[in-house]
Amino acid sequence: MISTQAWADAQRLWDFQLMHHELHPCDVVVGLGSHDLGVADRTATLFHGGLAPLIVFTGATSPTTRGKMPRGEAVHYRERAIELGVPASSILVEPHARNTGQNITFTRDLLRARGIEVASVLLVSKPYEERRANATARKLWPEVDVLSTSTLMSFTGYVNSIGDARLVVDMLVGAQQRLLIYPREGFMVEVDVPTEVRVAYERLCAEGFTSRIVGANAG
Template identity: 65%
Template sequence: MISTQAWADAQVLWDFQQMGHELRPCSVAIGLGSHDLGVADVTADLYHRGLTPLIVFTGATSRTTREAMPEGEAQHYRERALELGVPADAILVETQARNTGENIALSRALLEEHGVPVVSALLVSKPYEERRSYATACKIWPNVNWVSASASMTFVEYVDSIQDARLVIDMLVGAQQRLMVYPEQGFLISQEIPQPAIEAFERLRAEGFTTRLIPGRVS
């Protein structure tokens, strides 16, 4: 049973972790691998809307996806995009990345290998991963104009789509912790974090939403 306070705190983190960028045409769209095929749906939609001529799907597998996506996240995303009518020659696949930093670094290497000039990029993630993905991309590939994109859904709609509220809140808490501790480790750019988000994170952690936290960290 998830408490009313936990739902409210999760909403605070959900709202903070989205960037609210206005979508615009970009050199490429990079779909970040995860358990959520909705990322592939959003990326395909961006292509069909004429906002990008090229897609990169990036991702190996994780403990969350190894059973559901045995061929790798990027490959499953590609298959989904093909089902949605994106032509095969508009998709590149990067299959080795196991974290967001590798997603960006290996996608950059793949695009350079194919001679694709990149001035701007649509960074497609799960809704609650927008801010962390953006901060990582700005750190790893700083000379690109990044535009964050994700499914246009409310928190409740997203939980309903995943059918696992505790997993989603655990993911929100994990993403928030990384926004707080990764800048000092050089993994992403530092951003101002409002006090309500910090307090929401602390309450959720105290209530046991801890499966996605970095072990051994107090913040």
């Protein structure tokens, strides 16, 4: 059972992660692999809406996705997008990345190897990782403009769609921890984190929502 305070703190982290970028057409839309097929759905919607002429899906597997997506996250995303009417010829697959940094660098390198010039990227992630993914891309792919987006869903709606509230809160805490510690490791640009967000994060850690933090068997 998640307490009222913990739920409010998780909502605060959720709200902070969402960047509310005003979207416009970009050279490529990149779907970051995860357990959530909603990323593939959102990417397909953006493609059909004319926001980019090319999709890259990136991701191998993790302990979370190995059973659900045995052929790899990017491959399953591609299959989902094709089901949704995206032409196979408009999709590239990067099947090796196992973390957000690799998602960015391997996608960048794949496009360069194909001779595809990119000046702008539309980055699609899970809702609770928009800001983390954006900060990572700005560090590792600084020559491109990056817009971030995710499935258009409320926190409560997302929890209901996943069916595991504690897992979602644990992942929110893990994403927030990385925003705090990864800039000094050189993995992402520095992010200004408001005091109230830090306090919410610290309370959630104190209540044990820590299975996805670095050093706690994070996937």
